[in-house]
Amino acid sequence: MRILQLNLERGWRGGERQTLLTLRGLRAAGHEAELLARAGGPLARRARDEGFVVHEAAHIVGMAVCLLRRARRCDVLHAQTAQAMSLLALLRPCLRRPMVFTRRTAFGPTRHPGRTRWKWSRADAFVAISEAAAHAPRALGLEVRVIPSAVEARPADPPAVEALRARFALQGRTVLLTAAALSPEKDPRTLIEAVAILVAERPDLVCLHCGADGAAGEEARERIRALGLEDAYRLVGFQPRIEDFLALARVYVSSSRFEALGTSVLDACLSGVPVVATAVGGHLETLAQGRGLLCEPGDAEGMARQIARILDDPARAVAMARRAREHAARDYSVSAMVAGYLAVYRAL
Known part of the structure; x- marks a missing residue:
């Protein structure tokens, strides 16, 4: 044809x-x-x-x-x-x-x-x-x-990963990752506020936000400044090789208010990174049956709690990530x- x-x-x-x-x-x-x-x-x-x-x-x-x-x-x-x-x-x-x-x-x-x-x-x-x-x-x-x-599994490039670690001074830091445009439906504000809650108890934590600028960009930058998160929340722009960033991450987070499927979440699943996401749209399908942790959209405290659960229980995080990787490789x-x-x- x-x-x-x-x-x-x-x-x-x-x-x-x-x-x-x-x-x-x-x-x-x-x-x-x-x-x-x-x-x-x-x-x-x-x-x-x-x-x-x-x-x-x-x-x-x-x-x-x-x-x-x-x-x-x-x-x-x-x-x-x-x-x-x-x-x-x-x-x-x-x-x-x-x-x-x-x-x-x-x-x-x-x-x-x-x-x-x-x-x-x-x-x-x-x-x-x-x-x-x-x-x-x-x-x-x-x-x-x-x-x-x-989604396709794309291996990270070890030299590129180490270059990113040096570029963002990540040695000894606990890295969260999200990949989403700075648009209202992606709701970056909720994730910024969740990070603010977490860093009060985990000063080593840093969130890298990969994604193009958008209508919610100025609000996000203002909120980061207001909460004093310039070191803990980094807006790093669109990144064509997200797999190199995933190799640095302990947790992938999606704060979207609407999501038809969420292929960035599936990228994280294929990379073996445990996921916390909002209980909306396609997240409910891809992260069902213990393949990820969910929270309500707009709930910064709930999001922070779910991220902390993964960070505090590495064995559970590994098992959850394994289930998610097998599901993504088979069904997507x-x-x-x-x-x-x-x-x-x-x-x-």
Whole structure:
């Protein structure tokens, strides 16, 4: 089959990573996988560097023109983002090809649910990355298949790990790690306040926060200053090699208020790092059955208690991390994800 993947985002986040993993998996399975992406963006650049056919456009009109030219040469059109699905929905009468949409968020349609249902119903197959992401379309009466996103085990680079240890002066420190953009739904404030509670009893503790700046960035920086946490809470920006940071961590923490799946949590699981996360969305699925510790969103004291439980009981932490690693390797592999998509494509 020839499958055109569509992802129109400008940056590099979870959806773009999953698009590239899907391209790789389809090629490994013997299919022709092409990409329509934002011109000059990181996804287009990385896919082209790996030898994929990439169609680039700088704006939505150019993307529409490209689709009209390319679509009928493809067997399936796969929208990997909501914006891409909007484009497919509008052009559907002209494209006349089977369409697949993957939903990656757990937000419900807050405005114009009828319009949202119309757009989603234009897809011939609707895929959600978790039960949490499937809830809203099912509530609108749509049939949804759950195909979880994938994660790959990437070994840390020992010299790079030691360089990070020296760079951030981590010798003798207990390291917490989170990887999330500084956006309101990721709720960095709660994690900052949890760290403030912990360092009162554990002055050696330091939290490294990897992630791009965002709408909650200024509030986070102000809160760090107000609590005197400049040494204990470090905003280190987006990091392409999160595996090197995971090698330094005793605990991985996610403070998200909404999370469709949480592939950063799954990265931590694959790396053998025990996880504390909020009891929301996909966290409830990935960390069930003793694979992690949960706390309520916005509860800094509860989060601090769960982190302390892991730090105070190394044997329990090791057993929990082992269960999580086995689950992530089995249920969230690239081969499992691609097999799910291929079944959908073939059915269409």
